[in-house]
Amino acid sequence: MENWINELKEYLPDSQVMTELADRYSYSFDASFGEYLPDAVVQAKNKQQVVYILKIANQFRVPVYPRGQGTCLSGGPLPVKGGMVLDLSQWPSMIDVHPDDLTVVVSPSALTANINQAAEEHGLMYAPDPSSAHVATIGGNLAENSGGPRGLKYGVTKDFVLGLEVITPEGEIMRTGGQTIKNVTGFDLTKLIVGSEGVLGVITEATLKLVPKPPAVQTILAVFDNVRKAGEAISKTLTSGILPSKMEFMDQACIQAVEDFKSAGLPVHAKALVIIELDGHPEALKVERELVLKIMKRIGATETVIPQTEEEAARIWQSRKQVSPAIAKIKPTKVSEDATVPRSKIPDLIDRLQEIKEKYEVEVVVFGHAGDGNLHPNVLCDKRDQEEMRRVEQAVGEIFEAAIELGGTLSGEHGIGTMKAPFMESELGSVGIDMMKRIKDSWDPNGIMNPGKIFPEKGQKLVLRNE
Ligand SMILES: Cc1cc2nc3c(=O)[nH]c(=O)nc-3n(C[C@H](O)[C@H](O)[C@H](O)COP(=O)(O)OP(=O)(O)OC[C@H]3O[C@@H](n4cnc5c(N)ncnc54)[C@H](O)[C@@H]3O)c2cc1C
Known part of the structure; x- marks a missing residue:
């Protein structure tokens, strides 16, 4: 050594x-x-x-x-x-906006929120907005193909990457893609690297696409006394011809946790909230707002709220951002998942989560980017309690099974890493995994890049206990 x-x-x-x-x-x-x-x-x-x-x-x-x-x-x-x-966090941050090309060139250490802030100074927007954008690096976002609420309308990190500079596992400098919107020269290695979780090389620079910042936004909060109805309201809105920029979901436990943590005046009696953001031309927003309100009421919203000021709207969105730290106060350990299903299956996933919660007697709270089918069931537990953790492992395994059975995926944005590796074959099949392994082996013949991730080892199981 x-x-x-x-x-x-x-x-x-x-x-x-x-x-x-x-x-x-x-x-x-x-x-x-x-x-x-x-x-x-x-x-x-x-x-x-x-x-x-x-x-x-x-x-x-x-x-x-x-x-x-x-x-x-x-x-x-x-x-x-x-x-x-x-x-890579100590690399001097570089955010170089090219407004005429609608692009930005960034170092791996740049914080995602700072990229968007720099774009906004030119009337532009870097749309991917993970909730961790103020603390996470673009290098991490690229490696995980991170997404956020705006993914519903604009897409996730991979949809905004034009080109990369990557150091291969053997120490060679490689450039993929370029600075143009269109590029079909050879294999699309950019897309292969985005989301590869650091197993194919180290990203040292990225050229990202920017889009015009929408001239206006409209927030709507809809309150439900039935979780399934909230899921149906989301599906109905998305098939009504309107594409909101964000559609977020919070269940009652999340609402209560946020109110206990930093009160935003949310209705704690509600079984679920759907928070919607529309963006676009102000006149179009007026029409879309009325349509969304009509759908919410028709499906069964008990109340709808239109914030009267920007501060009020910001408070509502802040409450959504507070869910993660707020639920961390409920119990010492939080197992955060990101099961994702086709959008019509959201109500079914919500039902399955309730069944799993009762079957294993574990505390499961649910929030997430429901508009794109990406829910975050969080199992709240105490890792010192070995018996509870055994039940949590079973519950988490069944959450993954439920997502796949409903036609969904193990991970919408958090990646596979170590935690979901044991479940990869159930989604990809052995041929799919083998093909991925062959790619990995040819890129990294000595297996030095992030070994022990994505690919399950023989007999590997999800273990959340200290064995
Ligand atoms: C409170 C909270 C909220 C979150 N919300 C979201 C959300 O809304 N959406 C979402 O998608 N995720 C979310 N995340 C997860 C996390 O923030 C993202 O996965 C993020 O992209 C990680 O960035 P990071 O800089 O912390 O990377 P790290 O955690 O340090 O690394 C993440 C992965 O990227 C690899 N990596 C890092 N840099 C490079 C590089 N330059 N080249 C190659 N590989 C690299 C690492 O090896 C690792 O596999 C959240 C996390 C927290 C704690």
Whole structure:
């Protein structure tokens, strides 16, 4: 081990190669489950450093775990096989907007919300808006193909990437795509890398697409006394000819948690809330607003709220953003999932989640980007209680099964990482996984990039207990 660390110290400043226990411990976890100590933490601040680091790692066969801000919910940056965590968060942030091309060139360390803020200064928008946008890096977003509420109308990260600069596992610099909207030259390696969870290389630069910032937005809050009806209202709106920019869902437990955490005046008696945002021309919004209100009432909303000021609207959206920290107060451990189903199946998924909750006697709260079929069932538990965690493991497994049975997917945006790897075959089949493995092996012949992720190991099971 000392050999590769000494080699890294030959080229990198000592402060960028950390081997003290306290430093290694700080990089041993992410926002999901499990703790794994790396042998070293190495910080890269430019592409030449990444090239050097990967060449050394390849020579000494050292696992490399790229890491942005560690907000991953599926174990992506966890150093499950030791080796090094490659921290990219200290790379100087670069956000270079090209307003005439409607593009922006960014460093991997740029925070997603800052990219959108820079675009807005030119009347433009970077639409992907994960709830973690203020703390997560674009490198992490690209690796996870992250999405957010606006994914409903605008799409997710992959829909906004025109080109990438990637350092291959063997330390070569590669460019994919370019700066143009259209590009059909050869295989689309950009799309292959986006969402590849750091197993194919390290992203060192990205050219992203921008779109005009909509001139106006309209928020609508609809209150339901029946969860299934809220699901039906979402489906009906989406088939009515209107495409809202956001359609978010919160169940009663989430509403109560947010009110206890930081009151926004939400109706705690409600069984479910649907929060909608329309965007576009102000005149068009007036018509669409009336249509949406009509649908909500027809399906059974007990109340609808139109915020009168921008502050009121911001308060409603802030309450949605607060769900994650608020539910974390209910119990010490939160297992956050992102089962995603075809949109017509949202009411069925909601029913299945209720059955699973009762069957395993676990606390499940549900919120999410219901407009694109992406719900976040969160199982609230206490990881010190081994018996409870056994039931949680079974419940989580059944949530995945339910999503797949309903024609959906294991993950809409959080990625596979370590947590969902055991379930990959049930969605992709053995041929699908084998094809992916072959791609991985040809890109990374020595298997140094983020080993232990995406691909299940023989007999691997979901384990949330300390065994
Ligand atoms: C409160 C909260 C809310 C969240 N909300 C959302 C949401 O709405 N939508 C959503 O999609 N996700 C959400 N997430 C999950 C998480 O924020 C995203 O997955 C995010 O993209 C991770 O970014 P990061 O910088 O923290 O990356 P990390 O967690 O450090 O890494 C994530 C993955 O990317 C890889 N990686 C990082 N940088 C690079 C790089 N430059 N090159 C190659 N691989 C790299 C890592 O190896 C790892 O596999 C949320 C998380 C939290 C804690």
